[in-house]
Amino acid sequence: MQIGEVAKRTGFSTDTLRYYEKLGLIHLSRQQRGENNYRQYDEDLVNRLLLIKQTKSLGFTLKEIKLLLELEEEELLECVSVGELMQAKLKAIEQQIQALQDIQNRLHALKDLCEGDCLSTMKQVAEG
Amino acid sequence: MQIGEVAKRTGFSTDTLRYYEKLGLIHLSRQQRGENNYRQYDEDLVNRLLLIKQTKSLGFTLKEIKLLLELEEEELLECVSVGELMQAKLKAIEQQIQALQDIQNRLHALKDLCEGDCLSTMKQVAEG
DNA sequence: ATACAGCCTGGAGTATACTCCAATGTCAAG
DNA sequence: CTTGACATTGGAGTATACTCCAGGCTGTAT
Numbered sequence: 001m002q003i004g005e006v007a008k009r010t011g012f013s014t015d016t017l018r019y020y021e022k023l024g025l026i027h028l029s030r031q032q033r034g035e036n037n038y039r040q041y042d043e044d045l046v047n048r049l050l051l052i053k054q055t056k057s058l059g060f061t062l063k064e065i066k067l068l069l070e071l072e073e074e075e076l077l078e079c080v081s082v083g084e085l086m087q088a089k090l091k092a093i094e095q096q097i098q099a100l101q102d103i104q105n106r107l108h109a110l111k112d113l114c115e116g117d118c119l120s121t122m123k124q125v126a127e128g
Numbered sequence: 129m130q131i132g133e134v135a136k137r138t139g140f141s142t143d144t145l146r147y148y149e150k151l152g153l154i155h156l157s158r159q160q161r162g163e164n165n166y167r168q169y170d171e172d173l174v175n176r177l178l179l180i181k182q183t184k185s186l187g188f189t190l191k192e193i194k195l196l197l198e199l200e201e202e203e204l205l206e207c208v209s210v211g212e213l214m215q216a217k218l219k220a221i222e223q224q225i226q227a228l229q230d231i232q233n234r235l236h237a238l239k240d241l242c243e244g245d246c247l248s249t250m251k252q253v254a255e256g
Numbered sequence: 257a258t259a260c261a262g263c264c265t266g267g268a269g270t271a272t273a274c275t276c277c278a279a280t281g282t283c284a285a286g
Numbered sequence: 287c288t289t290g291a292c293a294t295t296g297g298a299g300t301a302t303a304c305t306c307c308a309g310g311c312t313g314t315a316t
Contacts, residue, residue: 002262002263003262003263004261004262004263013304013305014262014263015304015305015306016303016304016305018264018265019303019304019305023303036263036264036311036312036313037263037264037311037312038262038263038264038312039263039264047251047254047255050254050255051250051251051254051255053254054250054253054254055250057231057234058231058234058235058238059228059231059235061302061303062302062303063302068247072247077247082247083239086235086238086239087239089235090232090235090236090239093228093231093232093235094232096228097225097228097229097232100187100221100224100225100228101225103185103186103187103221104218104221104222104225106185106186107186107187107214107217107218107221108218110186110214111211111214111215111218114210114211119196119200119205119210122179122182122183123175123179125182126175126178126179126181126182127175127178130292130293131292131293132291132292132293141274141275142292142293143274143275143276144273144274144275146294146295147273147274147275151273164281164282164283164293164294165281165282165293165294166282166292166293166294167293167294189272189273190272190273191272
């Protein structure tokens with residue numbers, strides 16, 4: 001399978017696939033390429049990319065995903081349980097939600113506090 | 129008042145103050161500087177900076193804040209009501225919260241679904 | 257033979273919001 | 287008169303996750 005096909009199947013652009021390779025999220029050695037120097041992908045790689053996609057959609061950064069995949073490769077995932085990583089991310093997400101809800105409340109309060117001209121109200125708040 | 133004093137009073141670093149000036153969030157003409165070429169800030173400017181701080185903490189980007197302040201300067205804030213801008217931001221914040229809550233739910237579900245070895249579960253989800 | 261799609265590389269650009277730096281100038285105190 | 291704190295500038299660097307591009311090779315169809 002070559003890169004365009006993988007792009008279609010995973011929803012990543014070819015640029016992104018090459019970018020992930022550069023970051024070390026996926027591994028494609030030069031030996032594994034055909035005579036034409038085109039990248040050859042197999043099902044395992046596609047599955048790895050789909051897993052990356054899943055994990056990304058759960059709020060993990062590429063850096064975190066890389067760490068996670070490296071742990072798995074080195075079979076260290078028993079030491080650092082995936083559950084703990086999920087738990088940590090869950091906590092971070094909860095904090096983000098909390099921060100946004102605080103903003104939400106303040107925006108609501110501000111909107112209630114003033115009729116149309118919030119800015120002068122905000123000014124008073126800022127100056128007071 | 130010179131830049132260091134303003135930094136203390138607003139909580140922005142001097143670098144940030146100069147950066148905001150470069151972005152056009154605050155205006156300090158060269159004519160207003162002393163003979164030594166140091167920036168001179170007055171109370172109005174400090175208040176403007178405090179307002180920027182408030183607005184920033186409400187989730188507005190510097191770009192949005194700049195637009196808001198420009199509308200105010202041109203006295204166009206009657207045409208585009210601040211309330212509407214707040215409402216729009218509120219909606220955006222709510223969407224962000226929603227997205228994070230979706231992630232939260234999925235993380236919870238995943239955590240419940242597997243005991244310790246979430247990754248293989250995720251793989252199955254990704255592949256299936 | 258030639259057009260055209262698809263692949264390759266390295267490197268630059270995008271967006272956001274700073275942060276740091278070097279080289280240099282200014283000012284007040286001892 | 288020198289030291290130290292504070293100010294100036296332009297420009298580079300940081301983090302994240304791509305995205306785009308030029309210049310050039312490969313493969314297939316007509």
